[in-house]
Amino acid sequence: MTTGSGNSPDPGRQGVAVARRIVVKVGSSSLTSVDGGIDAGPIERLVAVLAEHRLAGQEIVLVSSGAIAAGLAPLTLPKRPKDLATQQAAASVGQGLLMAHYTAAFARRALTVGQVLLTAEDVVRRTHYANARRTLSRLLGLGVVPVVNENDTVATAEIRFGDNDRLAALVAHLVRADALVLLSDVDALYDGPPSRPGARRIENVAGPADLEGVEIGSVGSNVGTGGMVTKVDAARIATVAGIPTLLTSAANAGDALAGKDVGTWFEARGGRTASRLLWLRHAAEPMGRLVLDEGAVAAVVQRRMSLLPAGVVRVDGRFTAGDAVDLVNPAGTAVARGLVNFDSGELPPLLGRSTRELAAEMGPDYAREIVHRDDIVLLGRR
Template structure:
């Protein structure tokens, strides 16, 4: 981590705000002090910051995080401006500028959108800007949400080809049990799933949506894409970036960089519908990594449009893959069980194509 030339740092709401939900200026400045030093030392830094909804609670006169989506979005609209203004003034102490980048999962799944997000982030880094990334809570709905910024940070680290990811929260490391109980043991490093056997993953945080579960899931996403991860408390940010092994938990990288869009499709997308496959189609898609043809589909469920993500299900209903479909839901029933050649002869050459091309399918089974 100490040698990473491009690093993504994620900080949670509880590490930035007071118990009343307002931004804690001292905490923001302390974090910026660490990130600015790393940036001025020559590294490129991307900050994924929660806190927009929490920052909006005070100005709106709310005493707790709202439960309904509309009020959450209203709080995010107010709070995002407060949050970025605070980061802008804090980084300005070091002569550094920030750029706000708001993302939705739906934006990242679609080919042209995710490429544009990647180009924007990389160009900001080239220009010496510190991107401040957050989910676009003002427009994201339940169907197109990342769900938490831990997962967003893992995906952003892959999007920008980061060399390290630091997840900061109000817990200083991953423990094998509740760290508030005597005898809980800190896990200094995790090399694979076997190291997590028997580990209790509870929730934490006062005003955020994440917890230790989401952080471990994020670490799996990032390390599976070849990005090493450190999980620790915001107070230990400097030590984590310095690569000290006496703080936090280090997750070793375990994979190579897969296609960026497929990573988003696997971890950021929610199927808008379902296609039921026969055994032969499952074997073709999962084992031989072939495109999905109408002949192997036995049923369709949901209301989706061409280009939307859909879940591909086996004969028993289990989800085996996810892909971007080439037809609207209403078109598919008339295509099922038929060859593309017959469909083209009857309906026209535009029907001589796959339901889902293999380049737009990610397999979800082991």
């Protein structure tokens, strides 16, 4: 971990300036007033920076919070609502207002924007994530600036990303971005609360060990969610998937995209992984659990095999084929997560039996795996 101010630009940061494709995420507090409602000034300044880089040849995907916050003032709501129905109503009002500002600001610079609203379900299920990738790829190919947000108007508590920081990390992987830039109202990660005298900026994070002992706040703004902890978590998701991440303030957007020494730089520390497995690990909400015997645990975790009916001893929860479920060991610890091939109601008669036996008795459709190995991600490997 490096703290203080460096005299020379970080070579990783310089890479942002020449990256082919960048995902930029901006938080609600950077776009709206404290009491809610859109603040046109910050949006105009952000768009000016992004447009400059897009017109210079870089591809930009903007992940923008602010829909719920933008709807507060028109609905005369004093603060961000806690109940889901009112959040959805505020998002319904605010999303259109937010996009109108982005559309106008980019249009003044001869650029077109396209709105992409996602739920976690959209990017966990096989066909859905393929559609999301295809749409974003085509928008970029047409020279459009995609503006991505969680679809708060329809997302339920069970299928929400929870914060747009995590969504941004997953989108960065989905579009195969060369860098992720997280913009908020804090200029960097510090080794303690920034308001504390003597707190120092953390310039570079090479891995988890660099953050040991660092106090990371979990409280977001009055109009947003998350806090610094969600941004650090997003950086972890991106970097383990091979995408370096810069965390800084929206006020520093110009310097950040120019590769200057601002914010906190999280070095990429992993290779690119299969998109669907990344989504499954970080975006999927498990709808149930399958309790495995020790032999099945070894087969799934150590030998990376599919999960067969013979190795499952109990089914917990209600789910349908295609849902995410946790695979747990006899002690109840989740060791993996996968997309199940059967409804929960179909499984009890199958447990503990071989696929050959099931096929002979119930037909060839029952000779398949409960969870295929290609649809399993191990939870112990972060």
